[in-house]
Amino acid sequence: MRTNFLYIAAALPAIILALSLHEFGHAAMATKMGDPTPRLQGRLTLNPLAHMDPLGTIFIIFTLFTGFGFGWGKPVQVNPAYYRNYRQGSILVAIAGPAMNLAQAMFALGIGYVLFRGGMAAGGFGVKLLAVYIMINFVLMIFNLLPIPPLDGGHLVEMMVPWEKRRSFERFSQYGMLILLGLMVFGVLGVIINIFYAIFAFLVQLGFGPDYLNFLISGLTG
Numbered sequence: 001m002r003t004n005f006l007y008i009a010a011a012l013p014a015i016i017l018a019l020s021l022h023e024f025g026h027a028a029m030a031t032k033m034g035d036p037t038p039r040l041q042g043r044l045t046l047n048p049l050a051h052m053d054p055l056g057t058i059f060i061i062f063t064l065f066t067g068f069g070f071g072w073g074k075p076v077q078v079n080p081a082y083y084r085n086y087r088q089g090s091i092l093v094a095i096a097g098p099a100m101n102l103a104q105a106m107f108a109l110g111i112g113y114v115l116f117r118g119g120m121a122a123g124g125f126g127v128k129l130l131a132v133y134i135m136i137n138f139v140l141m142i143f144n145l146l147p148i149p150p151l152d153g154g155h156l157v158e159m160m161v162p163w164e165k166r167r168s169f170e171r172f173s174q175y176g177m178l179i180l181l182g183l184m185v186f187g188v189l190g191v192i193i194n195i196f197y198a199i200f201a202f203l204v205q206l207g208f209g210p211d212y213l214n215f216l217i218s219g220l221t222g
Helices: 002-032 054-064 086-117 125-144 152-160 163-173 176-185 188-208 209-220
Strands: none
Touching: 002 054, 002 086, 002 125, 054 086, 086 125, 086 152, 086 188, 086 209, 125 188, 125 209, 152 163, 176 188
């Protein structure tokens, strides 16, 4: 019970911050591309209250008590008609959210390494907070890059589909949520994320050494 409580205490703010900065990334890039919609709708802000979806937040809290923690933020509404280059702008706006999660994960990874080298003890709440924050941002990045609408990866694929094939892709898009649900129910999504997470752990070990990787793992398992 103690471990569960500590995980929830670390994961809840981590998920809210990760989702908020993800959506802010979309809003900031769309604004940079010339679209005023996010700014006019109050989404060009770091305030989490502007980015959290009420139902998605309830899901986060509920699933934290039953497992990993799953939810979603409020999607940023954009108008690609404002982009100076429709295809390029759409690709950059879609990438911006996952890129923000990658930036957060790398920043936390760097902070954790400084603390590790400074002698921070493994297994404490501070290590748990860092490790959970890194994990959540990495998982959000991988999840959102899946080439399935309405995820960011789906938008990327849409921009790469030739115009003459766009109608067929739009028909496929209607089943995007059902495909995602199927991947979750049958455990395929978990397998995909675990594969990429294993690759990420290997790269951390390669770049920072096995001792630092074990230091982070202590935060997830302690």
